[in-house]
Amino acid sequence: MSTETIEKAPPQPDQTQHREISEREAREVAEAAREKEWTLPSFVREMYLGRLRMDLIDPWPEPKKDDGERGEEFLKKLGAFLETVDGGALDNEPGMPEHVHKGLTELGAFGMKIPQEYGGLGLSQKTYTRALALTGSHSSLISSTLSAHQSIGVPQPLVVFGTEEQKKKYLPRLAQGAISGFALTETDVGSDPARMRCEAVLSEDGTEYVLNGTKLWCTNAPLAELLVVMARTPVKDGKGGGITAFIVEMDWEGVALTHRCSFMGLPGIENGVVEFTNVRIPVENRLLDEGRGLKLALVTLNTGRLSIPVTCAATGKWCLQVVREWATVRKQWGAPIGKHEAVAQMISSIASDTFAMQAVADLGVALADSGKFDIRLEAAMGKLFNSEVGWRVADQAMQVRGGRGYETAESLEARGEAPIGVERMLRSMRINRIFEGSSEIMRLFIAREAVDPHLKKAGAVADPDATFGAKAKDAVGLGVHMTGWIGQNLVGWSRKPSYGKYGKLSGHVAFADRTSHRLARSIAMAMARYGPKLERRQAVLFRIVDIGAELYAMCASVVRATELVKQNPSDQTPVRLADLFCQRARQRIDDLFDDLFSDVDADAYKVAQEVLDGDFTWLEKGIFPPPAPEGIER
Numbered sequence: 001m002s003t004e005t006i007e008k009a010p011p012q013p014d015q016t017q018h019r020e021i022s023e024r025e026a027r028e029v030a031e032a033a034r035e036k037e038w039t040l041p042s043f044v045r046e047m048y049l050g051r052l053r054m055d056l057i058d059p060w061p062e063p064k065k066d067d068g069e070r071g072e073e074f075l076k077k078l079g080a081f082l083e084t085v086d087g088g089a090l091d092n093e094p095g096m097p098e099h100v101h102k103g104l105t106e107l108g109a110f111g112m113k114i115p116q117e118y119g120g121l122g123l124s125q126k127t128y129t130r131a132l133a134l135t136g137s138h139s140s141l142i143s144s145t146l147s148a149h150q151s152i153g154v155p156q157p158l159v160v161f162g163t164e165e166q167k168k169k170y171l172p173r174l175a176q177g178a179i180s181g182f183a184l185t186e187t188d189v190g191s192d193p194a195r196m197r198c199e200a201v202l203s204e205d206g207t208e209y210v211l212n213g214t215k216l217w218c219t220n221a222p223l224a225e226l227l228v229v230m231a232r233t234p235v236k237d238g239k240g241g242g243i244t245a246f247i248v249e250m251d252w253e254g255v256a257l258t259h260r261c262s263f264m265g266l267p268g269i270e271n272g273v274v275e276f277t278n279v280r281i282p283v284e285n286r287l288l289d290e291g292r293g294l295k296l297a298l299v300t301l302n303t304g305r306l307s308i309p310v311t312c313a314a315t316g317k318w319c320l321q322v323v324r325e326w327a328t329v330r331k332q333w334g335a336p337i338g339k340h341e342a343v344a345q346m347i348s349s350i351a352s353d354t355f356a357m358q359a360v361a362d363l364g365v366a367l368a369d370s371g372k373f374d375i376r377l378e379a380a381m382g383k384l385f386n387s388e389v390g391w392r393v394a395d396q397a398m399q400v401r402g403g404r405g406y407e408t409a410e411s412l413e414a415r416g417e418a419p420i421g422v423e424r425m426l427r428s429m430r431i432n433r434i435f436e437g438s439s440e441i442m443r444l445f446i447a448r449e450a451v452d453p454h455l456k457k458a459g460a461v462a463d464p465d466a467t468f469g470a471k472a473k474d475a476v477g478l479g480v481h482m483t484g485w486i487g488q489n490l491v492g493w494s495r496k497p498s499y500g501k502y503g504k505l506s507g508h509v510a511f512a513d514r515t516s517h518r519l520a521r522s523i524a525m526a527m528a529r530y531g532p533k534l535e536r537r538q539a540v541l542f543r544i545v546d547i548g549a550e551l552y553a554m555c556a557s558v559v560r561a562t563e564l565v566k567q568n569p570s571d572q573t574p575v576r577l578a579d580l581f582c583q584r585a586r587q588r589i590d591d592l593f594d595d596l597f598s599d600v601d602a603d604a605y606k607v608a609q610e611v612l613d614g615d616f617t618w619l620e621k622g623i624f625p626p627p628a629p630e631g632i633e634r
């Protein structure tokens with residue numbers, strides 16, 4: 001599979017045609033796409049309500065159906081296939097060589113998550129993510145292609161939302177190697193879909209849509225046969241409208257790949273700009289109804305996001321091996337560097353953080369495979385936690401390797417040293433905090449759900465645009481709710497839960513239990529303190545989310561360690577790692593509570609606005625300035 005010909009230079013964003021979108025409109029679009037119902041239980045949601053429901057994650061959730069031998073067999077074959085291809089060379093060349101595409105197709109790798117009745121392997125999330133971890137440590141081309149195709153590309157939304165005709169038409173083709181991708185982002189649409197300009201207009205006879213616009217950073221576009229494209233559909237005769245999802249074929253007239261993007265990391269990723277000019281899409285290719293595209297994207301990402309935590313944990317393992325071996329053989333100041341306390345602190349962090357990342361990744365996958373839970377918060381939290389912690393781990397691994405961490409693998413090899421590519425790994429890790437929902441957007445998403453029960457009670461009080469009368473009326477209800485809520489979370493337990501079954505780790509679970517009450521109280525206090533303005537107090541909200549993320553990782557680690565020890569009582573090492581992770585997480589949680597309503601926030605925000613107003617441009621003098629972005633006149 002070679003990359004498509006690049007057809008013309010990327011178009012520049014046309015600022016003149018675009019109407020400014022207000023914050024309220026952006027919020028309304030996001031709110032409309034939000035899933036509002038909770039029909040299945042969620043550990044994280046309960047935790048923010050002050051209820052530590054260990055019973056939801058202990059015993060570790062069992063899969064609805066186990067792949068058993070079939071999964072192991074597939075992973076074995078995949079591993080053997082990877083050994084036949086040179087991952088480094090693959091990542092340095094554009095396109096996917098025919099033999100690699102053929103090999104992956106024959107293995108069924110493009111249909112891992114497609115049900116068997118449609119020609120796929122129908123494997124569980126567990127086997128799928130293990131396959132991504134395996135490929136990710138070998139070639140970013142193979143892992144990014146398989147992941148963009150199956151985590152966010154056409155198969156996932158088609159399986160969940162497609163009609164029977166759509167499934168029969170496309171799923172077998174996708175399973176047989178037709179690569180796909182997901183096209184939401186535009187030059188003006190990153191985290192804010194309200195600004196979307198790609199437009200699909202229904203024809204007069206109602207048989208097709210005509211699509212125009214440009215999509216940016218579409219992973220797999222240079223290799224793809226099919227894309228899920230999000231486009232704005234205008235309201236017609238008072239009906240429809242909103243953002244709608246379509247299956248678009250790359251070889252249709254009017255579809256052009258106009259630029260192939262390259263990045264700081266993921267050297268093998270195939271990613272491009274796609275332009276649509278009067279592309280005719282049959283109505284049969286619309287996924288769900290008009291206006292339901294963002295909902296489709298959000299639901300797709302709920303499970304799609306489970307891949308990133310797994311690949312971050314896999315990178316943590318790689319870092320652990322690198323620092324273990326290097327800190328043993330590298331001697332400075334009369335001792336192996338691992339004996340110096342500063343380095344030892346980093347090594348133990350890498351080990352315990354990797355254990356926690358693995359527990360968080362595995363728990364998200366287990367919850368999804370069981371089919372008994374609503375995983376939207378656990379998936380977002382896993383993505384947030386593992387991408388942030390994974391970055392810390394990668395940075396520490398580079399520090400332990402010293403100058404060799406910063407030197408490229410090629411340069412190391414050329415002068416006779418082992419080609420350990422820490423800098424390359426670090427560059428590829430960084431994107432995890434940005435794509436598939438940046439860390440800030442994940443925190444906003446989680447915070448929205450954490451405060452939701454209070455918002456429901458608050459009604460108009462939390463709506464900045466509601467009339468004062470409506471706010472005053474609802475404020476009475478909110479006051480009653482808050483008093484009850486804080487009281488409820490102060491009183492504590494009618495019967496103190498016992499966590500003795502966790503042995504040495506029981507104190508950490510008791511801490512998590514107490515802290516979930518404290519967290520629920522803090523949310524209520526924040527609502528009472530800031531009212532509708534809480535929405536804008538991101539520093540406070542983000543600390544609330546980060547406390548929750550640490551608690552979630554603590555609980556996942558404790559349950560995982562306890563299970564591992566139960567399986568193999570002679571090996572207590574998982575408890576050592578979970579214990580250290582929990583001790584450090586508790587320190588971080590204490591710091592976050594200390595700073596929860598920090599006085600510094602207001603001043604920090606003010607300084608940022610002064611920076612934007614140009615008050616400190618004197619500080620930028622004396623350097624060669626960076627190029628000005630579009631929209632800035634110097």
Ligand SMILES: Cc1cc2nc3c(=O)[nH]c(=O)nc-3n(C[C@H](O)[C@H](O)[C@H](O)COP(=O)(O)OP(=O)(O)OC[C@H]3O[C@@H](n4cnc5c(N)ncnc54)[C@H](O)[C@@H]3O)c2cc1C
Pocket residue numbers: 148181182183184185189190191192216217218219220263266269271431434435436437438439440441444538
């Ligand atoms: C390698 C790569 C692959 C990608 N693959 C795909 C793909 O296959 N399909 C696709 O559609 N897209 C893809 N993307 C796009 C990716 O999902 C976006 O980069 C991401 O959504 C962020 O958008 P943005 O870069 O425009 O940042 P912006 O939205 O402009 O955000 C810039 C900064 O502001 C922060 N921010 C934005 N809004 C808020 C807010 N309300 N509150 C607080 N902070 C905020 C962000 O977190 C970020 O730090 C890819 C990107 C890359 C780099």
